Structures are given as structure tokens and as C-alpha cells.
Amino acid sequence: MPLAMKQVAPGIFVHQGVHGEVTAENHGGIANIGFIVGAEAVAVIDSGGSAIEGQRLRAAVRAITDLPIRYVINTHVHPDHIFGNAAFVDDAPAFVGHAKLAGALTARGPFYLENLIERLGDAAAGTRIILPAQGVGERREIDLGGRVLRLAAHPTAHTDNDLSVFDVRTSTLWLSDLLFMDRIPAIDGSLKGWLEVIAALRQVNAARVIPGHGPVSADWPGALDAQERYLRTLLDEIRTLLAEGGTMEQAVETVGRSERGKWLLFDDYHARNIVTAFTELEWE
């Protein structure tokens, strides 16, 4: 059964992930994923959290167009974005990611896959690690036929291998997990780096943005505000605590409490974000 898609701009289709943990029922489908259709080809942007979800995404592509799927773009290493890759292997697309994606995926992939199999059981069937054949060092353009996508590799932010996609025709900025909305952001790279990337992204002139979690499309650049506020709150409050000699345990108890109630899954990820940020900032 094809995934339900929304057309957020002409030729841009996005499926909204559920706000929850990865389960057998949701096939790992917790992230926003989708595709862009040009005159000659299709680019899939993130393939989903399992082979099954990838197959359903592929069915959604085929329900709309018969054009070849020439690219599968992986926006970063996290399993909810790339574990659908196997569903597209027969299309022989170019798997494209950040230049550091291959390294990150080789290091983490087996761990993620084992975890997925434990959570999904039979529903993980067919899921496997597919490394990007093409790495983007800084910038790259791909042409889907009268439709140019500009890929940008970012310095360490959400992860150390974040890639964004800009559709020139509709001025749509596909940020994936560089932007979380509604669901609490997860820091798996660098807190300071992410804030720097946000500042740089604000210079981009776009009509809309597609976040990795949250609505399938949002206003630009206002959509960045809540996430930036959350990250800056962590930065400021942890720095203050560190200056006073505070410990990691104190940080977990006190930092960012004003953000509680403003994010889904806050209690599941906030403490971990603090630990990650604390171990980064204590070296300052």
C-alpha cells in the first residue's frame, strides 16, 4: 500500500512521519520522507525507517509517475531516514549523501540494524545497510530534467553528516533533521555547530521549508525559531551552570525546564540532549 503523500509544492511530495518511537506497527516511519519529480527523473529524499516503508514510498512514487528514480538522497545517517534504501536498489539510482555519511554509516549501521530488528521483528525484513556511492563534500547540483536540486553538505550540527536539498524551481528548502518541529530536536553532532548552521541557513531565501519531523511544510524562516530557542536555552543554561561548577546531574535536573510542554517526546530525549551538550561545553 503506497504511503500517503502531500504535495507541498508542484512536484514535491512529502509523507509525514508519526511522532513516536520506532515500532513494528509504524515500520520505523517516524520521519518526514518523500520525493521530487522533474521532467525526466525522480529524486527520492530519504527512504524511510525500514525496507517495508521504503517499498511503500516507492509505491507512492509509482502512483504518481513512471519516470525513473535516478537519485536516492540520504540526508543523514539516522535509521528512520535511510533504512528504506533497499527498496530502491532495483531502480539502480545513485545513492547520494554527505561526504561523511559513508563513514558514519559504516560505524553505526550494524548497531542501528540490530536495534531495528529487535524493535520491528519480522517487519524489519529486507532492511539492510546501503552506503552512498556518491558523497557531497560541499555543494552539488543535480538535474531532474528542467529541475535543478542544489545539495549542500553542512558542518557538524544535528549530526556530522547533514545534507540539505534546495529545489530551485519552487524555492523549497528540504532541511530534513536540520529542522525539528513539534518533536524535540535530538542533538547527535554539536550544539554549537547546530546553532551556527541555523545562523547560516537564515541567509537562504526560500518560500517554504520541509522539516525532518513535524509538518510536511512550514513558513521560512520562522519555522527555525522554536528549535533555535530550545538549543540556545541549552547553551546558555549549561554554560551558566558550568561557570558555577555545576555537574552533569545538576544540568539534567535543572536545564531547559522552561521548554517542557513545548515539545513532543520531551521526557524521552531532553536529558540525553543535555548530556551530549554538557560534554561538549565542559571543554570550553
Add this chain to the structure above:
Amino acid sequence: MPRLLTPLLTRITLDPGLRSERRRAPMMQVRSILFLAILAIAPGFGGGEARAASDNLAIWPDIKAALFEGREIHDGAGLLQLEAPVRAYDAAIVPITVVAEIPQTAERYIRSVHLIIDENPAPVAGVFHFTPDSGSASFSTRVRVNAYTNIRAIAETSDGELYMATRFVKAAGGCSAPALKDAESAMANIGKMKLKQTDDVVLQEVNQAQILISHPNYSGMQFDQITRTYIPAHFVQKIRVSYGDRTIMTVDADISLSENPSVHFHYLPEAAGAITVEVKDSEGMTYDRSWPMTPAPAS
């Protein structure tokens, strides 16, 4: 797991000094046994739900017998407390604090604290040695936790008695979890240290400071698919903190300490001096650094 236990514990009890060159050969041999054992069990670990807590019961008697051979272990109430989160936020970085409830006097003091994580492949996370110059044997560090487990702090006092405090911690996958930062930067910064003391240095009183050591502390259980091998264990094995010419704390550490090891410790300075930290890792690499500690002017 029990297969692994004996060689590891043997290594730690055999080799308290770790400095003598002639101990090197047997140590390497034991390490390779340990490493093979880790390889054998590694596929069963990582990111999974923990095994039943009842397993804990089976493991502790083995650890106890290997480390303390039939000695009585008293309830630690009144002597030490162990603080740990009930559920870890990040299984690779679980903060642990041991609070010593007696002062370090020459007459009676806490000589060492074994920090033990029952369910970890290497259960002894570290043995922390103290002296009267430590002022207090309280310390904090961060550990990897591989499965739901009891964590134990067992203090040995200078009169040779043992006291234990225990906590149960829910966490899984901390030993085989991939490192957050890339290997390149971890190796580039290896051995870098930072000493933090927020409060003024006060002579004749117990001061608290923290030592941070940049080190990937590879557990030997993290897989590298590029080379199709496990990243070899490479970890901080010895930390010695001294003030002037007096030893404040010595740690015999193992793979259960988190990457970039951190230890909060105490010291009792008699006069102006410097804190020196010497670190040795399992590859025999050594790092050291000194920080002059300037006492606050008397008010």
C-alpha cells in the same frame, strides 16, 4: 560472561602497579584473552533490551569471589553512598558519584573504592585509590552500562574492612555504542587534559576539582565496517593525580569508563603547589600535565 570475568579480574589484581616493565608480558597475554572473549560475546550486545534483572544474582557471587575471596563485606551505610540515575539518559555516559561519609584521617581512611558494574563485559570499571592527602574519598566519574545492572561501590578502609553501596541502573548498549565524535578528531585530541576547579583554592581545607581527559577509550566492542574488524580496545588504564609530591588519587581504569574520562576528586593542600595528572593508556602511551594551584589570599 563468566569466562571473561576471571582473566579480567586477574589482570587487575595481578598488576596493581602497572609501572613495572616485567609485568608487561603477562599483562599483554591476559589482555589478548580478554579481547578474544569480547569478540566472542560482542554480537550479542548493542542497543538491545536488557536481559532480565534476575541474571544479576548469578554474576555477583563470581565477581565477589574473584576480587575479595571470602572476605566479609559490610553494609556501606554510614561509610559511603552511591549515586546513579535510575535510568540512564545515555548508556555510554552514565554519571556515577560515590560519597564518602568519613574524613580521610591518618588514623582511618578509605584506601580504595572498587567501582563494579555487574553486567558489563568488564565489570570492574575502575579501582580508585585514595590517601589522607585526598581529604575526602568522594568522587564522581562517568561509565558505560551495557545492560540493566547493579552498580556497586566497595570501599576498603585503612583498617582492612570492606563496605558496599549498591544501585540498580536501567541502561543498555553503552559498551558497544558507536562513539559520537568521529575517530579522526578523537585521535587528534588524544591525551589533551583540562583541570577544573570552580572554587578558590583554600589551604588546609578539602578542595574539589575535576580532571577531564580527551581519549576515545575504545572498548574493543565497537565495530568498524570499513576494516571489517572491531576497533581494538584502546583505553585509559592508569590515572595518577598528585599535589606537590603527594599522591591524591590513583585510578586503575578499564573499558567501562566513558570516552573522554572525567573524574571529580578532592585534595587537601598543605601549602601552595601544583596538581599533576599522569595518564597511561593501554597502548603504553603516557600523557601528563601540571597546573599551579594558587591559593586565595587570606581575607
